Amino acid sequence: DVKVTQSSRYLVKRTGEKVFLECVQDMDHENMFWYRQDPGLGLRLIYFSYDVKMKEKGDIPEGYSVSREKKERFSLILESASTNQTSMYLCASRPLGGANEKLFFGSGTQLSVL
Amino acid sequence: AQTVTQSQPEMSVQEAETVTLSCTYDTSESDYYLFWYKQPPSRQMILVIRQEAYKQQNATENRFSVNFQKAAKSFSLKISDSQLGDAAMYFCAYTATSSGSARQLTFGSGTQLTVLP
Numbered sequence: 070d071v072k073v074t075q076s077s078r079y080l081v082k083r084t085g086e087k088v089f090l091e092c093v094q095d096m097d098h099e100n101m102f103w104y105r106q107d108p109g110l111g112l113r114l115i116y117f118s119y120d121v122k123m124k125e126k127g128d129i130p131e132g133y134s135v136s137r138e139k140k141e142r143f144s145l146i147l148e149s150a151s152t153n154q155t156s157m158y159l160c161a162s163r164p165l166g167g168a169n170e171k172l173f174f175g176s177g178t179q180l181s182v183l
Numbered sequence: 184a185q186t187v188t189q190s191q192p193e194m195s196v197q198e199a200e201t202v203t204l205s206c207t208y209d210t211s212e213s214d215y216y217l218f219w220y221k222q223p224p225s226r227q228m229i230l231v232i233r234q235e236a237y238k239q240q241n242a243t244e245n246r247f248s249v250n251f252q253k254a255a256k257s258f259s260l261k262i263s264d265s266q267l268g269d270a271a272m273y274f275c276a277y278t279a280t281s282s283g284s285a286r287q288l289t290f291g292s293g294t295q296l297t298v299l300p
Contacts, residue, residue: 174228
């Protein structure tokens with residue numbers, strides 16, 4: 070079975086902390102994504118990567134950065150966590166191909182910033 | 184900018200009955216793909232069904248089918264013979280064909296479906 074694994078299911082951090090959310094996929098996919106899910110807002114794209122060391126901003130990149138040093142791993146970094154970053158974070162991957170390729174998702178990390 | 188609208192935050196259906204979830208979108212592109220994703224309580228999002236805009240025939244996957252109205256920019260999901268396992272949050276999503284696989288999907292706000300025994 071193909072898998073996208075997010076390192077933590079639940080995470081509680083303090084305001085101002087540096088937070089790392091890790092995502093690993095075992096499908097050799099080129100494309101990886103970080104989404105944020107909030108009630109009533111659906112999924113919003115934070116950053117995505119189409120190759121190692123390559124990244125592009127999504128719709129809401131402010132306050133976030135990403136790292137992709139290896140093909141299978143895509144990390145989301147909150148440089149200085151704030152309470153408005155309390156949310157569900159979903160990682161996804163997708164193979165190289167057409168726009169009809171489906172996304173494979175992890176199980177999400179529910180982050181609370183106190 | 185493309186937008187996807189799901190106007191029903193919550194829906195419920197009796198087990199074995201049929202339910203339709205609504206989705207409308209706005210785009211100036213002529214060629215694109217539309218998707219329905221399901222997020223059960225486990226939070227693992229999975230693809231339910233996808234539709235290519237240039238295909239007039241509505242996509243079907245077992246009990247799931249879509250009603251794709253390109254002119255009206257409408258893409259509804261019909262679930263027949265609803266089962267308890269269908270209870271989930273359903274998201275409609277859009278991507279332009281020109282985007283390629285590296286580009287993002289635009290998601291709607293979701294519809295929470297409850298299946299009543």
